[in-house]
Amino acid sequence: MSEFFAMGGYAVYVWGSYGVAALVLVALLLLSLRGLRENETILAALETSAPARGGRKRRAGQSGDGAEMMPAYLAMAGSDAGGRKPGSSADPAKGDAGGDTGGDGGGGGGE
Amino acid sequence: MHRFANPARFQRLAAVILPWAAGIAVLATLAGLWTGLVTSPPDYQQGDTVRIMYVHVPAAWMSLFVYTTMAAAAVAALVWRHPLAEVYARAAAPLGAGFTAICLITGSLWGEPMWGTWWVWDARLTSVLILFFLYLGFMALVNAFDDPTRGAKAGSILLLVGVVNVPIIKFSVDWWNTLHQPASVLRLDGPTIYGDMLVPLFIMFAAFKAYFIAVVIVRMRAELAARKVQAMRLTQAARAPELSAAE
Numbered sequence: 001m002s003e004f005f006a007m008g009g010y011a012v013y014v015w016g017s018y019g020v021a022a023l024v025l026v027a028l029l030l031l032s033l034r035g036l037r038e039n040e041t042i043l044a045a046l047e048t049s050a051p052a053r054g055g056r057k058r059r060a061g062q063s064g065d066g067a068e069m070m071p072a073y074l075a076m077a078g079s080d081a082g083g084r085k086p087g088s089s090a091d092p093a094k095g096d097a098g099g100d101t102g103g104d105g106g107g108g109g110g111e
Numbered sequence: 112m113h114r115f116a117n118p119a120r121f122q123r124l125a126a127v128i129l130p131w132a133a134g135i136a137v138l139a140t141l142a143g144l145w146t147g148l149v150t151s152p153p154d155y156q157q158g159d160t161v162r163i164m165y166v167h168v169p170a171a172w173m174s175l176f177v178y179t180t181m182a183a184a185a186v187a188a189l190v191w192r193h194p195l196a197e198v199y200a201r202a203a204a205p206l207g208a209g210f211t212a213i214c215l216i217t218g219s220l221w222g223e224p225m226w227g228t229w230w231v232w233d234a235r236l237t238s239v240l241i242l243f244f245l246y247l248g249f250m251a252l253v254n255a256f257d258d259p260t261r262g263a264k265a266g267s268i269l270l271l272v273g274v275v276n277v278p279i280i281k282f283s284v285d286w287w288n289t290l291h292q293p294a295s296v297l298r299l300d301g302p303t304i305y306g307d308m309l310v311p312l313f314i315m316f317a318a319f320k321a322y323f324i325a326v327v328i329v330r331m332r333a334e335l336a337a338r339k340v341q342a343m344r345l346t347q348a349a350r351a352p353e354l355s356a357a358e
Binding site for chain 1: 144148149153158159160162163166167170182205206209212213216217220222223319322326328329332336337339340343344347
């Protein structure tokens with residue numbers, strides 16, 4: 001067993017390599033999961049605090065499948081996509097493009 | 112308000128793929144560690160340091176694969192204005208940078224005992240270091256603008272300019288005299304590696320690929336949620352004056 005851990009005298013290099021890889025991959029996984037949880041928490045809070053004007057959208061969203069797999073924002077986004085004309089990319093509001101300064105800053109900052 | 116191509120379809124597909132990718136990642140990692148560290152033989156010249164290859168080479172392949180997919184996404188974003196393409200590129204960038212970092216660090220840990228040096232400025236090592244900086248540059252650039260649309264466009268252009276580095280990395284060991292060895296798996300005349308070493312190599316590659324698919328889905332969901340939050344805040348801000356005027 002100790003022979004296995006010695007790696008023919010190259011223990012530092014071999015175990016160091018596997019350790020670094022594990023560290024990087026696990027850290028990225030945890031940061032990504034935390035980013036998802038934070039964004040979905042904020043979104044859920046916003047949706048409960050501003051339920052107005054959402055009647056039509058919510059009905060459209062609930063007709064989708066797999067409600068337990070589908071976070072609330074999906075229902076909203078899906079109905080938005082369905083209710084809009086294809087040519088509306090010139091929409092001056094550009095709500096979609098204004099997207100990510102808030103949430104992504106948290107995820108990106110940790111890396 | 113949204114011009115998402117179809118995030119609902121993406122979410123449905125992602126919900127199906129995610130558990131499979133996560134499961135395959137876990138199983139392949141375990142199998143890759145077992146075959147790579149236990150059952151595969153030490154190299155007749157390099158001894159047990161050859162086991163570093165099972166992390167180093169899949170990480171290097173992933174670093175090129177992720178960058179290439181991001182560049183393809185940049186084309187989709189610039190030409191067809193496909194919004195999920197931007198979401199994908201932003202989500203994948205830190206993972207690509209992570210794979211590149213793993214490649215560089217494990218290469219260093221392999222170079223010290225085998226070459227007698229942690230680092231040389233040869234063509235292969237230098238071009239991979241540039242790839243790492245391209246990832247970091249993209250991540251910094253897309254967040255450097257007040258207007259995220261402009262940030263996304265600048266990031267897409269950077270990705271397309273940087274894609275020239277991908278063939279340079281691949282062929283650097285053939286075009287220049289490098290301390291790094293030439294390709295021994297992806298060769299026209301077939302792999303020159305002993306078969307027992309190819310098994311853990313490909314299993315670890317499958318593990319890294321499945322890991323990437325699972326985590327990039329998580330990151331894309333987070334990104335879509337963040338965009339939704341931003342859109343809702345803009346709507347609320349726009350609606351506030353209307354409400355006060357009505358009263």
